[in-house]
Amino acid sequence: MAHDIDMQKNPLVEVDHISVSYDGVRTVLDDISFAVYPGETLGLVGESGCGKSTLGRAILRLTPTFKGSIRFMGKDMTLASGKGLRELRRDVQMVFQDPYASLNPRLTVAEIIGDPLRNYGGMSKDKIRARINDLLVLVGLSPQVGSRYAHELSGGQRQRVGIARALALNPALIVCDEPISALDVSIQAQIVNLLDRLQNELNLTYVFIAHDLAVVRHLSDRIAVMYLGKIVELGSAMELCAKPLHPYSKALLDAVPIPEPAAEQHRLDSRRGLQGDISMSATPENGCIFAGRCPMKAVVKTEQGIDCMSVQPRFEEVEPQRFAACHLNNRLNPLTALN
Ligand SMILES: Nc1ncnc2c1ncn2[C@@H]1O[C@H](COP(=O)(O)OP(=O)(O)OP(=O)(O)O)[C@@H](O)[C@H]1O
Numbered sequence: 001m002a003h004d005i006d007m008q009k010n011p012l013v014e015v016d017h018i019s020v021s022y023d024g025v026r027t028v029l030d031d032i033s034f035a036v037y038p039g040e041t042l043g044l045v046g047e048s049g050c051g052k053s054t055l056g057r058a059i060l061r062l063t064p065t066f067k068g069s070i071r072f073m074g075k076d077m078t079l080a081s082g083k084g085l086r087e088l089r090r091d092v093q094m095v096f097q098d099p100y101a102s103l104n105p106r107l108t109v110a111e112i113i114g115d116p117l118r119n120y121g122g123m124s125k126d127k128i129r130a131r132i133n134d135l136l137v138l139v140g141l142s143p144q145v146g147s148r149y150a151h152e153l154s155g156g157q158r159q160r161v162g163i164a165r166a167l168a169l170n171p172a173l174i175v176c177d178e179p180i181s182a183l184d185v186s187i188q189a190q191i192v193n194l195l196d197r198l199q200n201e202l203n204l205t206y207v208f209i210a211h212d213l214a215v216v217r218h219l220s221d222r223i224a225v226m227y228l229g230k231i232v233e234l235g236s237a238m239e240l241c242a243k244p245l246h247p248y249s250k251a252l253l254d255a256v257p258i259p260e261p262a263a264e265q266h267r268l269d270s271r272r273g274l275q276g277d278i279s280m281s282a283t284p285e286n287g288c289i290f291a292g293r294c295p296m297k298a299v300v301k302t303e304q305g306i307d308c309m310s311v312q313p314r315f316e317e318v319e320p321q322r323f324a325a326c327h328l329n330n331r332l333n334p335l336t337a338l339n
């Protein structure tokens, strides 16, 4: 799915130092910055609970931020309301993990797909009907499916309906929140291929959320790795997977099985797996959020007194267009791991 991404161009979305808290006490997203470029697929990976869906919803302004700003096509959306917000929610759509839960069981497929068209007005009934048929065909369903209900469809068909609904208003960006995780393995590739084809045909930009690096590595142009509400690494999918900069990205990669036996044995022999899970991690108060689980944890202090347990690493550009938050990769003053 490699696309020609021109990072000199204006980004479609610019997320600038945003933070989110649901209860005003616990920070769920902490100082997150990244850009999404037109035509690319940005993969967003990390363990359950690290804040991927929250970040997706924040882009649509479905979840409020308490710090930072979000620009869409150059326009500041942080405080948008009324018309501005309505336009944002026309141009940015979401596809969800569980197509069953996200489709209204009391509406026919045609009513579900037609809903945004009616909401945004300006189309005659005939035009809406024709557009619904076109959308069904576009996602690989027959127009007859329009009269059925979600429970009468297979999982793959339901996800196609969810995608058709997302496409109805010709969005520029679609946030795909684990769109294949709930599907049978045999159906997953079909939906990935469909999203790929639609991206090329309709010039779409995707943020593709998954908890598994194996899912996003082949379909993303760039990947952002999240850990506990922060992006810890961001870079081209190929470079990140070939040579991860952050120990957490490395651990996620080590968890991906390789289909070739000798390479798989090498992976099993050499991997330094993660211990515990996010909730069990001993997160130091001021240090690196990953220090509690980091297999590479640097125990030396630099002359400046930096160590992983007491100083939070900055998220910085380590190599051109490669960003990471890790003292081991600090450009000016890298720490050396002792273990
Ligand atoms: N509506 C909400 N109200 C309060 N807390 C929430 C809400 N939604 C999510 N959270 C909390 O915010 C954190 C991030 O959740 P989020 O759903 O964004 O994670 P995720 O990475 O999408 O996880 P998953 O892989 O399980 O979907 C979690 O600790 C979660 O419990």
Ligand SMILES: [Mg+2]
Pocket (backbone or CB within 6 Å): 052, 053, 054, 177
């Ligand atoms: Mg989620």
